[in-house]
Amino acid sequence: MANPRLVIVHRRTELQDLLDRHATRGQAEFFLRTRGRSIQDVQERHDRLAAALATVRAAIPADWRHAEVERADLPRFLLTPQDIMAVVGQDGLVANLAKYLDGQPVIGIDPEPGANPGVLVRHTPKAAARLLQEASQKGLERLGCQALTTVTARLDDGQELSGLNEVFIGHASHQSARYQLTAPDGRAERQSSSGLIVSTGTGATGWCASIALERGGRAALPAPTDPRLAWFVREAWPSPTTGVSLTEGSLEPDHMLRITVASDRLVVFGDGMEDDRLTASWGQEITVALGTRPLRLVV
Missing domain, CATH: 3.40.50 (Rossmann fold)
Structure with missing residues (x-):
């Protein structure tokens, strides 16, 4: 060796x-x-x-x-x-x-x-x-290492991107993004929002924590090693064709969040690195779930 x-x-x-x-x-x-x-x-x-x-x-x-x-x-x-x-x-x-x-x-x-x-x-x-x-x-x-949970977003064409803190899905300029969101329990809703984030426990002290605090802190956020993710939709807009009933939740190990793009283009990036991103076009499906490669942090 x-x-x-x-x-x-x-x-x-x-x-x-x-x-x-x-x-x-x-x-x-x-x-x-x-x-x-x-x-x-x-x-x-x-x-x-x-x-x-x-x-x-x-x-x-x-x-x-x-x-x-x-x-x-x-x-x-x-x-x-x-x-x-x-x-x-x-x-x-x-x-x-x-x-x-x-x-x-x-x-x-x-x-x-x-x-x-x-x-x-x-x-x-x-x-x-x-x-x-x-x-x-x-x-x-x-x-000695601690295994920190990661999150992975995958496009239906095989491209994927992971994050240690979170992944963001939305418009490149954070303007209104249109898509259909399908929760793990099968409920689906067309939405118009400034995007959504799916966060690990490591990211739960940053962007995710800010959103949770604005909503009264009612969401139980994961710890860094928990095999669980938290997701939040940002600024969902109610209209005759878009709803606001599915705006937060958690993803367990066997859960998956599905986003079907209904805009010309949405981007996916992780941990704030906007230049290193995936691009999804109209009709493409993005799935987000627990990452299969945890970060082994030496403690």
């Missing part, structure tokens, strides 16, 4: 983007100053990420292979079953990675402890370095 490969995932810093856009540090500093910001804060965040990456790189066992990939290049990066993912950044970066994984363990590393919620990036750089050394000396089983 081949030795593991540690894949370090990170995203470009704001400082790098500013230097690309403004060419020089002086021009970047002037740009920030006109907006009441200091380049020192940007530099400090850049330095903290660089230090975290250096700590992780230095801890890679000598007999392991390794690679690095930026967030923007994830769709083109070839993963292998032997990979171990070390995500250095914010919680959202783990969610961005999840759709590309098939069982590879993920170590979430927070370069700025205290600045991020730390729901998915639970380890400091030094703690992650210790985990890697223990895994090398005592075996990969030392990487």
Whole structure:
């Protein structure tokens, strides 16, 4: 069996983007100053990420292979079953990675402890370095994992897309979307709304929680490892041809939500990544259910 490969995932810093856009540090500093910001804060965040990456790189066992990939290049990066993912950044970066994984363990590393919620990036750089050394000396089983539920949307032409937090189905510009929704119990309704989301327990603290709170918090939201999803229709519009009776519910392991498109075009994207999306046209059916590939988060 081949030795593991540690894949370090990170995203470009704001400082790098500013230097690309403004060419020089002086021009970047002037740009920030006109907006009441200091380049020192940007530099400090850049330095903290660089230090975290250096700590992780230095801890890679000598007999392991390794690679690095930026967030923007994830769709083109070839993963292998032997990979171990070390995500250095914010919680959202783990969610961005999840759709590309098939069982590879993920170590979430927070370069700025205290600045991020730390729901998915639970380890400091030094703690992650210790985990890697223990895994090398005592075996990969030392990487105890928690299986986080995912959600998958499928089009009737075979395309599919998964999310760790949620998937959104609606108009590309969040305007009125028309479709027929069929609930797991067989009830169906034509609707016009600003779209719908289907959320996991991991996503139940974000977008899903906001919608549930607006509705009085009556919905029982799942926990991150629960094999259950919550779904909400946003701003359903009553009219002679569209209803508002099916606007929320849950999906158990054997349940499926069906959406039949009645607009020229609807989009499906996961975890807020609108550029990485599926497009469904008039008459196509979209089904949403529990994902078959949970995220294995190292705890």
